[in-house]
Amino acid sequence: MxxxxxxxxxxxxxxxxxxxxxxxxxxxxxxxxxxxxxxxxxxxxxxxxxxxxxxxxxxxxxxxxxxxxxxxxxxxxxxxxxxxxxxxxxxxxxxxxxxxxxxxxxxPLGVVISQEQIERVKPYLDPAGHVQLERLFKDPQMRPGIASGRSYGSLIDDLLKTTHDTAHSGFARVHQGESTSALFNMLDRRRIDYTFSYPNEMVYFAASHQLLRFYPIAGSNQxxxxxxxxxxxxxxxxxxxxxxxxxxxxxxxxxxxxxxxxxxxxxxxxxxxxxxxxxxxx
CATH class of the missing domain: 3.40.190.10 (Periplasmic binding protein-like II)
Structure with a gap:
């Protein structure tokens, strides 16, 4: 038993x-x-x-x-x-x-521009070809587009916060839903000069937009x-x-x-x- x-x-x-x-x-x-x-x-x-x-x-x-x-x-x-x-x-x-x-x-996230804007970004590249974002933000002729409520990581978020009231009277903003496609549309129409994206997002959406180019950000490329x-x-x-x-x-x-x-x-x-x-x- x-x-x-x-x-x-x-x-x-x-x-x-x-x-x-x-x-x-x-x-x-x-x-x-x-x-x-x-x-x-x-x-x-x-x-x-x-x-x-x-x-x-x-x-x-x-x-x-x-x-x-x-x-x-x-x-x-x-x-x-x-x-x-x-x-x-x-x-x-x-x-x-x-x-x-x-x-x-x-x-990580980087800067995305239309191919026709490459010459305008070149002055802000370091020797490795990475965008020096703080310098780019200070150019009032280069307008960024961002998604409201989205965190882009501490480096970008902090720079967005500190430059919002200086070089730019306001960034172009879109709602977070469908924000990536909307921002690429704004690049197409020259309503903005650059935005932020992961490189794979850019490739996925590229078929619906003009030629785009991705640049890593200096100090945030790990x-x-x-x-x-x-x-x-x-x-x-x-x-x-x-x-x-x-x-x-x-x-x-x-x-x-x-x-x-x-x-x-x-x-x-x-x-x-x-x-x-x-x-x-x-």
Whole structure:
């Protein structure tokens, strides 16, 4: 009888261990990072990584919930069986999310102009070809366009704040929804002279706009680490541990890099790969 009870107990433990965790991955429409609609649906680099992780952990049930980004962050903050692939690590988010080691790295925001404006930007480039943004901001003849309510990172945000009341009486602003496409439209129509974007965003939208050019920003050209994150909940304990184990391998890196590079302009590929090669081992 004791042996039978021990056998049943072992079987129960095995069944519990084998039982899948159900995890909801929170995401938003961020082309070309994450896309669920249109001709490039599921061809973003986050889409590719998500598919890889699904295959790597078939023992779990993964579903995806595509919601506006503020809603995704609110849901994660409330807690639950949630994980994300597009949330940058910040001290505020660490209060309710735990972050993995980087699964890959992306180029930071830069300055985007129309090709016909290249000569006007040249005086503001350093020897490496990076825009000296503080000097550019001081030129009242070069008008920037920005998205209201969007954070462009501390360096750009601080410069926007300090120059708003000096060189410029006001920047051209658009609402954050569909802001990237709207700002590129303004470049087309010469209503602004430059804006800020990730290089892959520029490539994605370039088909609908005139020729555009991306420039890194001096002092803000370090690669940004992408990390997966899960809520600080017992519901995600096992999945987070197993996802972290997957990231100890190399397979995901090739998947991510190939998909990311697809959305980079050719003239940035060498720069991107050189930056990758300089990264310290984690």
């Amino acid at each position: 004791k042996r039978l009870k021990a056998l049943l107990l072992n079987l129960t433990c095995i069944a519990a261990t084998a039982q899948a965790d159900s995890i909801v991955w929170l995401s938003a429409e961020f082309p070309p990072m994450s896309m669920t609609q249109g001709p490039h649906a599921n061809q973003g680099y986050i889409n590719s990584l998500f598919a890889y992780l699904q295959q790597a952990l078939p023992q779990h049930r993964f579903t995806e919930s595509v919601v506006p980004w503020p809603r995704a962050m609110h849901m994660a903050e409330q807690g639950g069986p949630y994980c994300l692939l597009a949330a940058f690590k910040t001290p505020e988010r660490e209060a309710f999310l735990r972050f993995s080691k980087p699964y890959g790295h992306v180029l 690669l940004l680490p992408g990390r997966l994150s899960c809520t600080r909940s017992t519901e995600t304990d096992r999945v987070f541990a197993e996802l972290s184990h997957v990231l100890e391998g190399q397979g995901h890196q090739a998947v991510f890099q190939a998909s990311y590079e697809r959305w980079l302009p050719a003239y940035l590929l060498e720069h991107y790969r050189h930056q990758l090669a300089q990264l310290p081992a984690e």
